[in-house]
Amino acid sequence: MADFKVTQIDDDFDFANLPWWDVVIIGAGPGGLAASLTTAHRALTTLVIEAKDLPGGQPQFLYADKKIVDVPGFPDGISGQELSDRTYRQAADAHVQFRFNEELTAIEDTDQEVEGDVLKKVVTSNGSYLCRKVILACGLLHYPRRLPVLDDLESDAVHYRSPRVKDYEGGTVIVVGGGDSALDAAVMALQRGARVEVIIRKEPSGKADTLNHVLELGGNSPYVGVDCRSNPERRCRQCRAE
Numbered sequence: 001m002a003d004f005k006v007t008q009i010d011d012d013f014d015f016a017n018l019p020w021w022d023v024v025i026i027g028a029g030p031g032g033l034a035a036s037l038t039t040a041h042r043a044l045t046t047l048v049i050e051a052k053d054l055p056g057g058q059p060q061f062l063y064a065d066k067k068i069v070d071v072p073g074f075p076d077g078i079s080g081q082e083l084s085d086r087t088y089r090q091a092a093d094a095h096v097q098f099r100f101n102e103e104l105t106a107i108e109d110t111d112q113e114v115e116g117d118v119l120k121k122v123v124t125s126n127g128s129y130l131c132r133k134v135i136l137a138c139g140l141l142h143y144p145r146r147l148p149v150l151d152d153l154e155s156d157a158v159h160y161r162s163p164r165v166k167d168y169e170g171g172t173v174i175v176v177g178g179g180d181s182a183l184d185a186a187v188m189a190l191q192r193g194a195r196v197e198v199i200i201r202k203e204p205s206g207k208a209d210t211l212n213h214v215l216e217l218g219g220n221s222p223y224v225g226v227d228c229r230s231n232p233e234r235r236c237r238q239c240r241a242e
């Protein structure tokens with residue numbers, strides 16, 4: 001029981017035969033899940049449509065094992081997976097309804113009016129839904145750009161997301177790229193005992209602090225392909241050792 005007034009839909013409410021929804025939310029990432037809590041706690045019938053088979057968005061499908069430290073309320077950090085699981089459970093408990101493996105394709109106007117709102121028709125890969133309001137929380141749908149040279153290896157060891165601990169425990173991880181996501185993934189693997197090589201085409205574009213952290217933790221030459229000897233400020237370990 002909440003210590004403030006939550007107007008929640010009854011447990012036995014029949015969602016199966018709704019003529020229209022108060023709110024349809026596209027995307028079950030952190031944004032969509034948070035929005036769904038707000039609407040469901042105001043007794044608005046809320047449907048979340050998610051293209052993937054699981055809720056959680058990027059924290060779930062890109063960095064499930066990463067310890068996230070900037071989510072309010074979790075001073076000791078929380079993993080992407082746990083954040084997703086907790087937020088999803090909270091939404092489901094508030095009677096938010098979910099459709100997974102279903103992708104938004106169009107939003108159309110209708111000539112039906114309900115309580116001052118002209119109903120929208122949300123068209124998905126599996127059907128359509130009438131609703132008063134649509135919230136777009138689509139964030140990121142696709143994985144990072146695929147590299148044919150890696151795909152050609154047809155290897156289970158190629159990942160397009162931050163590796164899960166079991167993917168590399170005790171092994172070597174090669175991180176391709178020098179942006180924030182790549183450097184975060186390098187830090188994460190290093191902190192869990194992996195040997196890490198970072199391969200960067202040009203100058204790294206991620207945060208300088210994170211880059212330094214990669215080096216401090218023993219990450220190997222993040223400047224492969226770049227003559228770092230010409231830049232004394234940002235020399236790789238290999239050059240510093242020479």
Ligand SMILES: Cc1cc2nc3c(=O)[nH]c(=O)nc-3n(C[C@H](O)[C@H](O)[C@H](O)COP(=O)(O)OP(=O)(O)OC[C@H]3O[C@@H](n4cnc5c(N)ncnc54)[C@H](O)[C@@H]3O)c2cc1C
Nearest residue numbers: 027029030031032050051057058103104138139140141181
């Ligand atoms: C490697 C990495 C590390 C990060 N680390 C942090 C961190 O430590 N702390 C932090 O605060 N932020 C971090 N971020 C950023 C954070 O993940 C995003 O800001 C956050 O996920 C955005 O939430 P969202 O709900 O807007 O979008 P998303 O998380 O992208 O969720 C959108 C959802 O919508 C679905 N969707 C998209 N299109 C459709 C469609 N047409 N139909 C149906 N469903 C659709 C997607 O499948 C997805 O599940 C990181 C990002 C990356 C890539």
